Amino acid sequence: MDVKTLYTFIAVVDHGSFADAAAALGVSASAISVQMRGLETDVQIDLFDRTRRPPVLTPEGYAFAERAREVIAKWEELSETLRRSSNAGVLRLGAVHTAVAGILPPALLELRRTVPELAVRLTTGLTHELEAQLRSGRIDTAVVTEPVTLPATMRFDEVCEERLVVIAHPGAEGEDYRDVLARNPYVRFSRRARVAEMIEARLAEEGIAVASQMEVDTLDGVVALVTSGLGVSIVPERVGTAVLPETLRLHPLGEPPAIRRMGLLSLKGNARERFCRHLRDALRAQVGAGG
Numbered sequence: 001m002d003v004k005t006l007y008t009f010i011a012v013v014d015h016g017s018f019a020d021a022a023a024a025l026g027v028s029a030s031a032i033s034v035q036m037r038g039l040e041t042d043v044q045i046d047l048f049d050r051t052r053r054p055p056v057l058t059p060e061g062y063a064f065a066e067r068a069r070e071v072i073a074k075w076e077e078l079s080e081t082l083r084r085s086s087n088a089g090v091l092r093l094g095a096v097h098t099a100v101a102g103i104l105p106p107a108l109l110e111l112r113r114t115v116p117e118l119a120v121r122l123t124t125g126l127t128h129e130l131e132a133q134l135r136s137g138r139i140d141t142a143v144v145t146e147p148v149t150l151p152a153t154m155r156f157d158e159v160c161e162e163r164l165v166v167i168a169h170p171g172a173e174g175e176d177y178r179d180v181l182a183r184n185p186y187v188r189f190s191r192r193a194r195v196a197e198m199i200e201a202r203l204a205e206e207g208i209a210v211a212s213q214m215e216v217d218t219l220d221g222v223v224a225l226v227t228s229g230l231g232v233s234i235v236p237e238r239v240g241t242a243v244l245p246e247t248l249r250l251h252p253l254g255e256p257p258a259i260r261r262m263g264l265l266s267l268k269g270n271a272r273e274r275f276c277r278h279l280r281d282a283l284r285a286q287v288g289a290g291g
Contacts, residue, residue, distance in 0.1 A: 005039050009036065009039055012036065014153070043064065069268055069269020072269065073270060073273060077271065091272055094143070094144075095122060095130075096124070096127055097219060108282070123138075126193055131154075140270055142266070145260055146262070155265075157266075162260045163253070163257040164253040165236075165251060165252055165257070166253055167244065169248070185230070187213070188212045188233070190217035191215070198258065219235055226248065239287050
């Protein structure tokens with residue numbers, strides 16, 4: 001058994017099949033199968049249940065995958081340490097649009113101050129898109145809304161909680177959140193986003209029907225339209241130093257208010273785990289900075 005074989009094994013785990021892993025690695029599925037047979041012989045464990053099509057991990061295979069990620073992480077950490085300082089490198093970061101419009105920019109400034117030798121490559125997307133990029137290894141971690149179901153191969157480090165609030169122009173009609181939503185046009189946040197699913201579920205739970213005239217796919221876009229008096233909306237209340245405009249009226253959505261949890265999603269045993277910890281600490285520092 002060598003590290004290269006462990007990389008291949010993790011590729012099979014992350015891609016879900018021998019064929020998909022083979023396509024990603026540029027080899028044949030039969031070559032992958034032979035490698036996995038050899039690995040099972042070396043460790044004397046049945047890692048895959050081959051009575052299923054495609055083969056799936058056995059319970060022992062899941063446990064081995066976790067240890068394999070740890071070994072790979074240590075190997076890559078050792079390799080990077082030999083090449084450069086322990087904090088130099090690249091963190092491939094994904095983030096939902098609401099994070100980019102909120103706590104992420106000041107956190108990245110803090111990260112640059114505390115770990116100046118770390119470069120960041122930022123990709124934006126919806127939570128489910130970023131989860132797929134994590135599984136395929138295209139990014140190392142992502143700032144997302146807490147998954148409804150956390151995959152067994154991933155970990156979620158909570159950074160903050162954000163209330164869902166009704167936002168309205170000072171001239172909008174209505175006194176409480178129900179009245180505001182009932183008497184004004186509604187600017188809907190893109191229904192493809194996970195936070196939008198939470199909003200729609202809470203509206204249904206509260207028995208509130210809204211008259212939607214616009215749908216926007218960014219938080220900044222929603223806020224800009226509401227600030228201009230074009231309607232009202234429901235958005236996460238920003239935490240830390242990146243707050244919503246003071247000119248807007250804010251009403252918590254329900255009692256108790258609906259909550260959106262934000263955090264870092266990453267694969268267990270991530271080779272760049274220490275970089276992820278630096279980012280997590282910077283994000284939490286920004287949450288604390290807002291009081």
